Structures are given as C-alpha cells and as structure tokens.
Amino acid sequence: MYEHLKQGDAEVFVALDGEEKREAEGLELIPSENYVSLAVREALGSVLTNKYSEGYPGKRYYGGQEFTDQAETIAIERAKQLFGAKFANVQPHSGANANIALYMALMEPGDTVMGMDLSHGGHLTHGHPVTYISKVFNFIRYKMKDVSTGEIDYDEMLEVAKREKPKVLLAGYSAYSRELDYAKFVSIAREVGAVAVMDISHIAGLIAGKAVKNPFDYGFDVMTSTTHKTLRGPRGGIILTRESEELAKKIDKAVFPGLQGGPLMNTIAAKAVCFGEALKPSFEAYAKQVVENASAMAIAFQKGGVRLIAGGTSNHLILADVWSSFGISGHEAETLLDAAGMTLNKNVIADDTRKPLDPSGIRFGTPAITSRGMGRVEATRVAELMLDVLKNGESSVERVRTEVKELAQKFPIPESFA
Ligand SMILES: *Cc1c(COP(=O)(O)O)cnc(C)c1O
Helix, strand or coil, X not given: CCHHHHHHCHHHHHHHHHHHHHHHHCEECCCCCCCCCHHHHHHHCCHHHHCCCCEECCEECCCCXXXXXXXXXXXXXXXXHHHCCCEEECCCCCHHHHHHHHHHHHCCCCCEEEEECHHHCCCHHHCCCXXXXXXXXXXXXXXXXXXXXXXXXXXXHHHHHHHHCCCEEEEECCCCCCCCCHHHHHHHHHHHCCEEEEECCCCHHHHHCCCCCCHHHHCCCEEEEECCCCCCCCCCEEEEECCCHHHHHHHHHHHHHHHCCCCCHHHHHHHHHHHHHHCCHHHHHHHHHHHHHHHHHHHHHHHCCCEEHXXXXXXXXEEEEHHHHHCCCHHHHHHHXXXXXXXXXEECCCCCCCECCECCEEEEECHHHHHCCCCHHHHXXXXXXXXXXXXXXXXXXXXXXXXXXXXXXXXXXXXXCC
C-alpha cells in the first residue's frame, strides 16, 4: 500500500501508515464513522480527480465528459433506486454543503427553519450559533418532551410552527437514538405550508438497508444526507427529492452554481460504487445487524446501571450520561476509553448542565464494528469492556487495551463486503 507515496513523500506516508495501524488495532465506536471497501477507495483515488465537470450530465461547461457523465449518471440512478426518490443530486461535497444548498434552494435570507434543538440531538448545520448559516436564516427549535423515552414534543412543535411559519420543517439529527414520528412531521409541515425535509446523514445506511423506516414513505419532500456514515461510502453529501421536479431543479441550481464549483468526480464515482454495494441484499443484513448490535450494547449498559438518553436505542447509536452514572465527565470518559483502544466522542446530553467542551455524555455506535463482522456477542463484550473502564478508571486501561487489540485482530477491517 502507498508504494509511490513512500518513495515520493516520506512525511505524508508516515501519517497515512500510522492511521492504517490505528484503524486496524483499535475499535471504532464513533457512530458517524465506518470503513469503506477497497473498491470505493480505488474510485476515490482514480484519474477522475483530474477532471473539471462543472454542470450536470449532458450539460457541462467543459468538453471531455463522456466518462464523467457515465459515472455521475450511475450514481444518480442508484441513489434514486436506493431511497425511492425521483431526483437525486450527488454533487454536494459534504453533508454540511448539502444542507446549505438545501436552505439556499428553498428560502430567502431571513426566512425561518424549524429544526431539532442542538442539545437534544440536532446537528451544527441545523443552525448552531457558531455557523455562518445561522446568521443568514432564522433557526427555531423543537425538543424532546420526555428525555427518558426520547418522545418529541409534537404539540409544541405544531403550536410554534403555526406562530412562526417556517419555510422548512427539518427532521434529522446526529445524536438521537429513536425513530421520529414521520407522519406527524409531514402533517405539521403541510398544515403550516413548510417543505418537509429530513437530514438522514446518520441513518442513511439503515434506511437503505431497510432496518429503519424511510421518511419518503410518509410523504417527506426532500432528504439530505452524507454518504460516509452508516451508508459506508466516501466522504460526501447527496440531496434526494421524492417527487417534485420544481424542487429538484431549485436544488440543482443551489448546489451548482449557487454554492459549489466543479464537482469532485472521483468522489462521485466512489458514491456510485457505495450505492451499488448498498443495493445488494447483503447490505440489508448489515444494516439490521448494526441496529441489533446497538441494542445489545444498550442492554449491557442498562444492566450496568447506566442512564441512557431516550431510554435506549432504535438505531445505530447510544447516548450515555456518564456524569450521573459514574461521576466522570464525557471528556474524561472519552480520554480513558481512547487509551484503552476504543474511540468514541464526548457529547452534550439534553439540557446539559455541563459545558459543551466537557459535557455529561458520551455517544457511541456500531456501524464500524459491524462492518468488521462483529455480532451481538462481540457487541455485548465491547460494552462490558467499556463499562470496565468507566467504572474502574486508569487501573483497568492496560488490561482492557490488551483484550481490545485481540478482538480487533480477530475481526480485521474487510477489503470488500460480500
Ligand atoms: C454528519 C452530519 C452532517 C454533516 O456532514 P459533513 O459531511 O460532516 O459536513 C449534517 N447533518 C447531520 C445530521 C449529520 O449527522
């Protein structure tokens, strides 16, 4: 691996080689990360990075597009099939860009978006005050009604939406472990004249693999997503439109030329490969196993007396309150577990009393360990190892790290997915 780099640039080679080893020897529990196949990596590292392809298939600004058009068309057709969409834009460089383009397509500056409160699971790009986009549009919030079950306060959502008249009603999250009531979202959006949008960044793979519900089946108008989380593809974004050609045209214009320049054609080819993998029946088995493994970890944590936000999980991720359960902060937990070879992230919990950089919770999930072939038994064992470290602190780190390394060696990162 990296023969030419090793010869030509020893400094960068060292960084890549180090990351190869880190990924192989540790357990990745960050719920937004995964391992891509070598086929995806070949497309990513391909000659398509040399090409300028501003525009869309059949309507480009430069010549020489016969093969880029092929790659992008395959990506579009597969994305449509995977999610049941009539239109797909596969050009957003990232999930953040997909969301910004969507806001640009549907609103004028100053217009209102209603999304999930950020401490209740919403994403930075849903209008966090540190983002530029939060200065352009007016973001208002809904929350959970009951943190012990994760139920959203739909009555309040309707009341606020009626008063504030959002142009976009945004569902979706990066730190929420339950399914939303999609029918309620759509009915509220229709009642106030908003476009119903779901940001499926975290659960795209679970939707594609039919392990959770598809918001389009409940009438959502648009879905934005990343392609690198549960979907197990290259780092990037997509925007899917269920039905409306008018919306899809606005979205295409917002992505290019509205927001971006030339598309990353190598990434788009890699997206096509990832969508092809996700269309295989084996991907359904993967997605279902991801959810089952998360549920096994949640059960182990609850047996260990840990407080879980939303009372457990119905998807791939778990939010645990380590401050009230173990008297250590999320930051301390993250550092200890990392030393023991398990990578995850600290996370704010609903209405956190601690600061964002040192919050009360940790967030972890099963997409990556499931890609390594782990099942219920191993997921439960990983949860037990985490609990060992969280309960016993520093004194357990050495011992646990040895077992983590053994487990990682028994389940090497696959080069392809059957
Ligand atoms: C990850 C995520 C994004 C942003 O994706 P990037 O590719 O990191 O820009 C947007 N929305 C949600 C809900 C996410 O989880």
